Structure formats: C-alpha cells, structure tokens
Amino acid sequence: PRKRSKASPRRAKHASAMPSQASMPLSSPTNQSTLNGDTTTTATTNPMRASASVAKTEENNTAKSLITVDTSKARSNLPVVRLCLRELGWKECVHGSTVDSDIYWHSASFHEGHTTFPFTSGRVNKFPCMSDLLRKVHLTRSLNNMRLLFPNEYDFYPKTWFLPEQSQQFKDDVRYLHQLDKKHNRSPTTFIVKPSDGSQGEGIYLLRDPSHIVNTNRPHVIQEYIDQPLLMNGLKFDLRIYVLILNLYPLEVYLYDEGLARFATVDYKAPTTDNLHETYMHLTNYSLNKRSAGYKHPVDDKQTDGSKRKLSIVWKQLSEMFSNEKVERTKNLIVEMINKTILAILPELRVAYEYDLPLPKRQNLSCFQIIGFDIILNHHLKPILLEVNSNPSLRIDFDKNEAGKIIYQPSPIDEEIKRPLVFETLKLALPKKKLDTITRHAKIQANEEIMAQRVEKVAQRRLEERSEKLKSARKTRFDMKLNPFFSRPLESIAKEFVRQQQEQQQHEQKRFNHAYPTHSIIGSLSHEDFTPYTFSNNNNNNNNNHSQPIGSARKIMRRTKQLNYSIDDDDENGSPVTTTAVSQTVVLTNIKQSSTRSASHRPRTTDATMLKSINTLKMIFPVEHSTKYRHLLLVDNIAYIYIQLVVTLGFKTMTGGQFRHFANVCGIMNESITAPTIDILYYQILKKWQQFVLRTTLTGRKIK
Numbered sequence: 001p002r003k004r005s006k007a008s009p010r011r012a013k014h015a016s017a018m019p020s021q022a023s024m025p026l027s028s029p030t031n032q033s034t035l036n037g038d039t040t041t042t043a044t045t046n047p048m049r050a051s052a053s054v055a056k057t058e059e060n061n062t063a064k065s066l067i068t069v070d071t072s073k074a075r076s077n078l079p080v081v082r083l084c085l086r087e088l089g090w091k092e093c094v095h096g097s098t099v100d101s102d103i104y105w106h107s108a109s110f111h112e113g114h115t116t117f118p119f120t121s122g123r124v125n126k127f128p129c130m131s132d133l134l135r136k137v138h139l140t141r142s143l144n145n146m147r148l149l150f151p152n153e154y155d156f157y158p159k160t161w162f163l164p165e166q167s168q169q170f171k172d173d174v175r176y177l178h179q180l181d182k183k184h185n186r187s188p189t190t191f192i193v194k195p196s197d198g199s200q201g202e203g204i205y206l207l208r209d210p211s212h213i214v215n216t217n218r219p220h221v222i223q224e225y226i227d228q229p230l231l232m233n234g235l236k237f238d239l240r241i242y243v244l245i246l247n248l249y250p251l252e253v254y255l256y257d258e259g260l261a262r263f264a265t266v267d268y269k270a271p272t273t274d275n276l277h278e279t280y281m282h283l284t285n286y287s288l289n290k291r292s293a294g295y296k297h298p299v300d301d302k303q304t305d306g307s308k309r310k311l312s313i314v315w316k317q318l319s320e321m322f323s324n325e326k327v328e329r330t331k332n333l334i335v336e337m338i339n340k341t342i343l344a345i346l347p348e349l350r351v352a353y354e355y356d357l358p359l360p361k362r363q364n365l366s367c368f369q370i371i372g373f374d375i376i377l378n379h380h381l382k383p384i385l386l387e388v389n390s391n392p393s394l395r396i397d398f399d400k401n402e403a404g405k406i407i408y409q410p411s412p413i414d415e416e417i418k419r420p421l422v423f424e425t426l427k428l429a430l431p432k433k434k435l436d437t438i439t440r441h442a443k444i445q446a447n448e449e450i451m452a453q454r455v456e457k458v459a460q461r462r463l464e465e466r467s468e469k470l471k472s473a474r475k476t477r478f479d480m481k482l483n484p485f486f487s488r489p490l491e492s493i494a495k496e497f498v499r500q501q502q503e504q505q506q507h508e509q510k511r512f513n514h515a516y517p518t519h520s521i522i523g524s525l526s527h528e529d530f531t532p533y534t535f536s537n538n539n540n541n542n543n544n545n546h547s548q549p550i551g552s553a554r555k556i557m558r559r560t561k562q563l564n565y566s567i568d569d570d571d572e573n574g575s576p577v578t579t580t581a582v583s584q585t586v587v588l589t590n591i592k593q594s595s596t597r598s599a600s601h602r603p604r605t606t607d608a609t610m611l612k613s614i615n616t617l618k619m620i621f622p623v624e625h626s627t628k629y630r631h632l633l634l635v636d637n638i639a640y641i642y643i644q645l646v647v648t649l650g651f652k653t654m655t656g657g658q659f660r661h662f663a664n665v666c667g668i669m670n671e672s673i674t675a676p677t678i679d680i681l682y683y684q685i686l687k688k689w690q691q692f693v694l695r696t697t698l699t700g701r702k703i704k
C-alpha cells in the first residue's frame, strides 16, 4: 500500500469545505478606507482628496497584486497560508493561474500530480523527491552511510535495520545484544518497528523477540527503542522542530525558534513484556493520544500542562529541571543534528533537483521547503532523532468527534506557532528579482506621492489661508461684541492667535519626534533583502509590530503624508518653494523610516502572533566563521562532481571502477574514506540517477 498522504482526503475535503474566501477581496472597502486613513467625510468635503483617495486605492491594489501566490494545491495548508497572505497583502491565486506566480504553495510534493512542473519561474515550497528522501528507510540509509564515513558525527540516530532485507542480520544482532544485556544485568533491549512510509504512529509496535515481527511486504525499519526518555511529570514527550531549507545553491538552512512538544497521556514505565502494547504510554503522536482519556487539549498557548505545548514553554520547564548550560548544550546539539541530517540527504537531493531543475531552468524557478524534525530527549538531555517529516502538518484547527460527527475547531496553539512560521517563510522565499521590482515600484510611488502632495499642499494652504482670514474676522467681531470699549486692541488679538498656532505646531512637532526617532533604513539585499518588510518594535501607542509588505507601500505613503502635514506646519512661515523642497527630503527619509515601523493602519491592530513573528527564523547553515561542517560536505562534493560529469557532460558510461579511480586522483580517499565507501557513494548516486533515467525512458523525455 502507498503512503497515506499527510494531506488526507478527509482533510482536503475539510479544507475545501471551509467557506471560500477566495472570492473575497483581500481587504474590504471598509478596511481599505481604514488602511488609507481616509474617511468618507474627508473625501466628500475635499474633492481633491477624494480623487487622490481613489488613485491611492488603485495603486494599493497594484502594489498588492505585485506579489502572487498560487494556493491551488495548498489543501490542508490553505487556512494558515491564506491568513498570512492577507496579512502581507499579497495576492492569492486559489484556483491557480495560467501565468507564472511568485510562489507556489503545495501541500504534498513538488509535482503534485504533474509529470513536469507547468511554470517556468517563481519558487515552489517543495523540493523534488524530498518526501522520498525523508521516508524512514531512505533517511536511515543516508544516515548510515554518513555514519560509515564519519562514525563520531552521526551518533544521534538510533541503531536501525531494514525489513525485510535485514531480517536475518537483525535476529543475529538481537541475540548478541540480549546476551550483552544479560551480562550487564540489564533488562533486555526493546525495539520499535515502524512502516517506512507510515505517519501519525500508524502501524507501529514494540517487541523484544524477533519472532514477533509481523511479516509483510511493506518496507519497515526496526529501531532500538530509547527506553530511558526524559520525562516531565512522569510523561514521555517528543519535540517537533521546524526547519526551512531556503536554498539549495548555495545551501541555506533556517531554524524556527518556536515549535511543539507532544506528550504521551499515560505515565511512562520502562518497557516490560506486559506493557509493550500500551500506545498512550510509549508513543507521543497527537493523532493517537487525542483519543486517550488523559489527553489535555491546550486551552491557550501559555498552558504548561497541556498534552501539546509550545516548545518555548518546554525549554523554560527544562531550565527549571537542568542548568542553563545543559539546556543550551542540548539546543546546540539539535542545531548540529539538523545540519548533519540535511548534509546526509543533500547529495541525492541535488541529483533529484538536477533532474527537474537543470541549470538554465533553476535560474528562474527554485524551491524551498519547511521540514519537521521529530526529536526525543533521553534522560541525560541528549537529543535523539526519530524521524524527519517532509510535510509537517500546518493545520491550525483540530477535529473532534462529537456524537459520531467530526467537528473542526480552531486550535490557538497551532495558529500561534504555525502562522508566524509560514509568514516568515513567505517573506524569506520571495524571489529576489521580485523584491527589486517592488523596491523600484515603491520608489516610483514615493515620487508620485511627492508630486501629489505638492499639488495638494498648495490647495490646502489656500484653504487654510481663507479659513484663517474668516476666523480672524469672526474673532474680531466677537471680541467687539463682548467688549464695546475695545479693551483689547486688535494687535493683541492677532498676537494671541499667532501664539496659539505656534503652540499647536510645537505640540505636533514633539509628538512626531517622540513617535518617529531616526532609524536605519532599508537594508542591503542578501538575506537582509527582507528588511523592508520587517518592523522593529519601537513605537507607537498601539504597540503594534506587524511586518508590513512593501506591496502596501501606499500605507507607508499615507503615514508619510500625515508626517508631512505635521512638518508643513513647522514650515508655515517659510516660502512655499522652500516648504516643498524640505518636505520632499522629509518624505523620502520617512518612507524608509516607516518601512521599519509598525503598520498602525492594519485591520488587525493587536495581534500577538505577528508581534512575535520577528526574527523567528534563524540561519543555521551556512554558519559564519565556522568550518565545523566542511569535512561533512565531502559526499556533497562527490555528488557535485558526479552531476557535472555524468549528468551535465553526459559521461553516462562512467563505471564504479572509473569513479573510484577518479575519486583517488582527486585525493578524496584516505584511511576512513576507503574504496568500498566510495563504491557505496557511487552506487547510491548512480541508483538515484538511474531512477530518473528510467522514468525518462518510460515517458519518452530526453535528458540534455
């Protein structure tokens, strides 16, 4: 049987059964006016403003539609992606598009049923073949290979055998291990059997006696069971850590600093033949434990005893149990484990990538992917890798069975964790070319804004002058009525009026200075490319710290405009020419400043999730000033050479012997990297490539 997709039909159905918001505009007319800071009253009383407002709305839409995301294959990811897109103001193509999008968000795989990816540019959120490479059998093979090459570096994965191929080997090893256990007076080692393509704990069982293996054709792995896991309040738990592979050329890996901890629901006891079947004690999967009477649904994200907890809460709880150094060490080990695991699958990932996206193609089309690491801590706080999930669930709801009916309810803890993850990923994944276009667009808008402001300012000034005259005339009349003896000469009234105006200006200026201290401006590109979208938590009354898309540059302009008016007040006594020149400089400065500020006009003014979405994804590979992983890139280098020779240059007849000779000439072989090791690598890479060649022959497609 095939792997049950994580986006099961039931979930897909659920996703599509949700009220489609696709037809809804990204922001409603009400929001639009709020966003722009315009009110209908202003628009009707000031025709110039009204037309400016219409123009702004149009420009706003243009800016938004600059970034498009194809969500037609997002299925169970759709709700969270949609939330983020609305927040970012990017355009969602829920029914797909005939033209290229900037980002394609798939729920399961790169191809999603197509033999060839139908578009030529943009970024796809899945790498070709990733789910294959991360299946338990395949991942184990890659990690075992690396363990062969670097025995001391890959000790974070339990000893694992393949079934059915290694059944005999397993039986022999068990006999030996149990003898050792007896000798050391320990209870016999336990093993856990898992279907290679399984998920959510399905098909898993524990055993001690190899004769208890259930015979099946389905590939399985059998793994040493970690029988002394770290417990919290007597319960076993595992960690779900989210990792983003942003680029393959060069490799860029980001670690998300929030995640999930999933708890078992029955107090843990060391395995005995009597309790091996106790699912709720030995397995921590949410999908299983949610059915347990002991399952505690988290009511909010701060809950410290829920069966699902935020990773940050668990780190805090662990630092109450262990010293800070120990906890920090565990975190560092996790980072190393992630990098080493990705380096282990990298050669084959590159070969797969090469097939679907050879060089000219991948200049415009490339991939990124969020993957989920499942990690358990042993009683010494040492992290141990259980598996890597190519499609970690991004659901932000949970289902409940009520009187035989499945009910879907929002899950605040999932939203709190997954929404910023997707939000930050989208921002990071945006193609650089697109960023350049948007930055250019923002500059053009800024210039247009300046022109519009000049015109508007002149009109405004005329209006103000007229109303000033009217006010002053009224005031004089009023004064005369009250004081028939003209006790206050007209001159003093005029002075008083000027004083009041100045006071008002000073007050405005103070508010402006307070709210907008000088800031560094749009950062350089590279991975700071995204600075224009991020907002520092510096400011205002709303204490609002959303990230703001440059696509909504119009909002920035609106803010700029308000600032500009305040500054105009300052310049009231200056000549109109000077005023305009000064205001132009100020506008440009403030556009840049505003881009690092909170978007006070956003419809969601206080949103804890987005507040915390800053700096949540941290680059862990490549690491600056560190040569820690250089030697591990050996296999990747070999894959690279292989790709160049065999794939790109077409030396399809390169044999194992030639490859070995070649590796020797390149000086790759040494005491630990022996000829058989090179053979394994050759075979591994060749096999992967042949898989594609076969596919090629079947579908009649030709490799260049």
Ligand code: ADP
Pocket: 158, 192, 194, 198, 199, 200, 201, 202, 204, 223, 224, 225, 226, 227, 238, 282, 283, 284, 285, 374, 376, 386, 387
């Ligand atoms: P699945 O993909 O089906 O969730 P996992 O490999 O994640 O499979 O295993 C499911 C659960 O079984 C884990 O969450 C963990 O609680 C437990 N588990 C898996 N492997 C081991 C192991 N080697 N030692 C101890 N517990 C394990």
